[in-house]
Amino acid sequence: MDGLSRRRMLMAGGALGALGALGAASPAQARPAWTWAPSGSVAGKGAGLDPEWVWDDEADPVLAAVIERGEVAEVNKLLRQWTRNDQSLPAGLPPDLRDFMEQARQMPAWANKSKLAAAARFTTKKGIYTGALYGLGSGMMSTAIPREARAVYYSKGGADMKDRIAKTAQLGYDVGDLDAYQPRGGMIVTAVKTRLVHAAVRHLLPQSPGWTRSGDGQTIPISQADMMVTWHSLPTFVMRKLIDWRVPITSTESEGFLHVWQVTAHLMGIRDEYIPATWDDANAQAKQALDPVLASTPEGEELTDVLLDIVAELDAGLTRPLINAFARYTLGDRTGDLVGLDKEPFWQPLISAAWPLLVAFREGLIPLPLVPAGAWAVEEALRKFVLLFLSEGRGIHLEIPDANRPA
Numbered sequence: 040m041d042g043l044s045r046r047r048m049l050m051a052g053g054a055l056g057a058l059g060a061l062g063a064a065s066p067a068q069a070r071p072a073w074t075w076a077p078s079g080s081v082a083g084k085g086a087g088l089d090p091e092w093v094w095d096d097e098a099d100p101v102l103a104a105v106i107e108r109g110e111v112a113e114v115n116k117l118l119r120q121w122t123r124n125d126q127s128l129p130a131g132l133p134p135d136l137r138d139f140m141e142q143a144r145q146m147p148a149w150a151n152k153s154k155l156a157a158a159a160r161f162t163t164k165k166g167i168y169t170g171a172l173y174g175l176g177s178g179m180m181s182t183a184i185p186r187e188a189r190a191v192y193y194s195k196g197g198a199d200m201k202d203r204i205a206k207t208a209q210l211g212y213d214v215g216d217l218d219a220y221q222p223r224g225g226m227i228v229t230a231v232k233t234r235l236v237h238a239a240v241r242h243l244l245p246q247s248p249g250w251t252r253s254g255d256g257q258t259i260p261i262s263q264a265d266m267m268v269t270w271h272s273l274p275t276f277v278m279r280k281l282i283d284w285r286v287p288i289t290s291t292e293s294e295g296f297l298h299v300w301q302v303t304a305h306l307m308g309i310r311d312e313y314i315p316a317t318w319d320d321a322n323a324q325a326k327q328a329l330d331p332v333l334a335s336t337p338e339g340e341e342l343t344d345v346l347l348d349i350v351a352e353l354d355a356g357l358t359r360p361l362i363n364a365f366a367r368y369t370l371g372d373r374t375g376d377l378v379g380l381d382k383e384p385f386w387q388p389l390i391s392a393a394w395p396l397l398v399a400f401r402e403g404l405i406p407l408p409l410v411p412a413g414a415w416a417v418e419e420a421l422r423k424f425v426l427l428f429l430s431e432g433r434g435i436h437l438e439i440p441d442a443n444r445p446a
């Protein structure tokens with residue numbers, strides 16, 4: 040998209056924003072003003088622009104050009120060979136894309152090796168919790184984030200949710216991998232490819248009649264504000280739950296976990312001035328950016344249904360009622376209602392009673408006899424789920440879309 044049309048869209052969006060301020064907008068538009076200060080970011084400073092009106096100036100025009108030139112299939116074919124962080128980019132990529140990617144794959148100057156190593160140790164120790172939380176918490180929550188639900192629903196991947204979940208699981212797997220940001224790891228590749236996919240979606244979705252009709256006045260999807268909303272549904276949500284569940288975490292592990300996600304945010308194209316520097320900064324931003332936007336949409340409810348069926352299909356011994364109940368326990372009743380999770384009178388009380396005891400036992404805080412026998416069925420099912428969920432993502436290729444979901 041050239042500068043002029045982007046500016047025009049911005050102006051159109053600005054006008055709609057003004058309407059919203061006058062109270063003519065739907066509730067989904069009524070977002071709190073962005074007051075989070077860049078002094079709390081990894082950059083420590085910044086222009087303080089509302090990220091609602093910032094997208095990805097570097098990636099977006101390049102991907103729009105690749106799509107317009109009809110090069111997506113060829114680029115996807117070439118990018119299949121690019122899987123390791125230390126690998127050169129494949130020969131034959133269009134020069135504008137190659138130049139952008141060479142830049143985009145650089146680690147930020149503030150990346151800290153020992154914090155990344157602490158993150159890897161953290162996942163080794165706490166992987167069952169983070170895996171269950173990404174899969175049954177963050178994944179479900181995404182359907183209650185209206186803009187994400189609509190973008191996913193109307194994009195190409197919305198038509199094949201199973202494939203999409205496998206691709207998203209790949210990110211969960213790669214980010215927790217011991218080698219994530221090591222030369223032989225794959226997280227730089229995954230993050231940069233995701234950045235390309237998002238830039239393509241920004242070009243494509245405005246051409247989708249379904250998305251345009253359902254939108255809440257946004258003219259280009261996946262703003263930097265939207266990115267931060269989804270980011271908080273991942274690490275911030277996970278850390279909140281680990282604290283709720285009283286999982287013992289050292290400050291080194293907690294900082295490491297934050298750091299691996301800060302680096303990931305940077306590599307996905309989020310500007311440093313919006314990436315929170317500390318958990319306090321992250322929590323303050325999430326309170327403003329994530330919590331108030333959760334809402335139910337028809338697209339989100341449909342996606343929840345598909346997601347639950349797919350999780351049940353994984354056949355990890357998790358029945359759909361148990362999944363409903365664990366997801367509800369994890370997300371809380373408000374979000375559970377928003378995404379349309381059934382209430383489970385048998386499983387819910389069992390999980391609420393058993394899970395804290397299971398955590399306490401796993402963490403060596405209470406002896407075995409205090410754990411009710413039924414709890415092990417839940418633990419075993421979740422452990423299998425996490426293994427299967429994460430293995431879904433292995434060997435999958437992220438592909439740049441060249442079209443929207445067929446109408």
Ligand code: HEM
Pocket residue numbers: 186187188190191194195196197202203204206207210233236237240260261262265266267269270273437438440
């Ligand atoms: C694609 C992760 C934010 C909408 C993807 C993919 C990943 C991913 C791994 C590639 C898998 C695929 O192609 O299906 C993330 C992460 C985010 C984030 C980690 C933030 C931290 C968002 C936001 C939106 C969004 C905020 C919308 C508001 C989409 C869409 C696709 C996509 C529409 C393409 C689906 C397709 O057509 O294939 N994302 N995403 N994402 N994402 Fe995101």
